Amino acid sequence: MAECEYSITLIGAGTIGLSFAALHLTKNPICTVTIYDTRPDLQAYVKQHLPGYLQDADQSACFSRLQFADDLQAAVKDATTVQEQGPENADFKVSIWPRIEQHAPWDAIFWSSTSGIPASVQSAQMKDPSRLVVVHPYNPPHIMPLLEVVPSAYTSQGTMDRTLAYWRALGRSPVVVKKECTGFVANRLAFALYREACSLVAQGVVDVKNLDEIVQTSMGPRWSVAGPFKSYHAGGGEGGLTSFMDKIGGTVQECWDGSEKDVKKGKIDVGGKWQADVCRQADEAYGVVDTTERDEKTRKVLAAVGRH
Numbered sequence: 001m002a003e004c005e006y007s008i009t010l011i012g013a014g015t016i017g018l019s020f021a022a023l024h025l026t027k028n029p030i031c032t033v034t035i036y037d038t039r040p041d042l043q044a045y046v047k048q049h050l051p052g053y054l055q056d057a058d059q060s061a062c063f064s065r066l067q068f069a070d071d072l073q074a075a076v077k078d079a080t081t082v083q084e085q086g087p088e089n090a091d092f093k094v095s096i097w098p099r100i101e102q103h104a105p106w107d108a109i110f111w112s113s114t115s116g117i118p119a120s121v122q123s124a125q126m127k128d129p130s131r132l133v134v135v136h137p138y139n140p141p142h143i144m145p146l147l148e149v150v151p152s153a154y155t156s157q158g159t160m161d162r163t164l165a166y167w168r169a170l171g172r173s174p175v176v177v178k179k180e181c182t183g184f185v186a187n188r189l190a191f192a193l194y195r196e197a198c199s200l201v202a203q204g205v206v207d208v209k210n211l212d213e214i215v216q217t218s219m220g221p222r223w224s225v226a227g228p229f230k231s232y233h234a235g236g237g238e239g240g241l242t243s244f245m246d247k248i249g250g251t252v253q254e255c256w257d258g259s260e261k262d263v264k265k266g267k268i269d270v271g272g273k274w275q276a277d278v279c280r281q282a283d284e285a286y287g288v289v290d291t292t293e294r295d296e297k298t299r300k301v302l303a304a305v306g307r308h
């Protein structure tokens with residue numbers, strides 16, 4: 001358990017904000033968390049939903065270190081760190097950082113939980129963009145270990161050092177993404193596979209539920225133990241990935257060409273004609289997903305592979 005003297009302000013207490021609140025409060029027993037969110041029912045909402053994220057933690061101890069702020073200035077005035085998970089909207093993020101900068105302590109650092117809006121975009125109106133870095137979580141961050149730490153060209157080494165030290169002290173797996181790109185790395189990979197999945201369903205090759213079954217009984221478990229490169233390196237035998245590419249490269253290329261052709265032919269773009277049927281299939285297959293069951297199974301999988 002980390003013992004980091006930290007006063008963390010969370011801007012936004014939705015799906016990600018509540019999860020991060022639980023993560024800080026349970027993994028860092030001496031931090032305080034201040035929540036600022038414009039929703040009118042904030043305190044009632046947090047008091048109703050946060051316990052579900054705290055699992056076996058001492059709920060009263062966690063809530064004793066949680067406070068709420070009615071305005072942004074009060075929320076950030078004593079913060080060591082301000083962590084933003086407001087709307088995924090560049091205008092919102094660009095506009096809020098100068099306001100935070102104006103009222104936060106001079107040495108506070110700033111984290112954005114954004115899914116894909118680079119810090120270089122978000123910091124456009126900041127006086128000191130060196131204080132901001134993207135810390136992109138994989139939902140839900142109180143369970144999923146990954147944090148993609150994505151600096152802009154302006155992010156200082158001091159900001160990076162403090163950010164990495166904090167998350168490592170909490171036993172998380174911060175990975176530095178060396179260059180800003182749309183969607184960073186996790187989402188680029190996930191959404192590339194997702195596009196291929198939508199294409200295969202749209203073509204009638206497989207339905208939604210069976211595509212998920214294929215992923216959950218193959219690459220899902222595989223990649224929780226060894227990522228794509230390690231897996232194919234192992235698949236190449238003694239010759240490693242070089243051998244894999246020599247042996248299987250022809251089929252790999254045919255699949256890549258097929259994907260490119262299908263996507264071009266099938267026009268798998270967001271909002272396309274394919275989308276309504278894929279969403280209908282998901283609704284019919286899953287209804288409303290029981291995230292409690294999802295999270296319990298995810299914790300067991302991560303524990304089985306030695307992850308926090």
Ligand SMILES: NC(=O)C1=CN([C@@H]2O[C@H](COP(=O)(O)OP(=O)(O)OC[C@H]3O[C@@H](n4cnc5c(N)ncnc54)[C@H](O)[C@@H]3O)[C@@H](O)[C@H]2O)C=CC1
Pocket residue numbers: 011012013014015016017036037038039084085086087088089113114115116136137138139
């Ligand atoms: N939902 C997910 O799976 C993931 C989301 N993210 C990112 O996290 C951020 C938040 O996403 P979610 O938690 O899903 O959204 P959400 O919609 O659940 O929560 C956003 C919160 O921001 C609050 N808010 C709106 N305007 C505000 C303002 N002016 N000041 C303060 N609070 C304000 C809303 O009341 C709401 O509670 C986004 O940038 C998203 O891309 C990152 C990883 C995964």
Ligand SMILES: O=C(O)[C@@H](O)C(=O)[C@H](O)[C@@H](O)CO
Pocket residue numbers: 114115116137138139140186187190
């Ligand atoms: O998938 C996740 O949890 C994250 O990588 C994201 O940022 C996604 O965009 C998320 O919002 C959708 O799952």
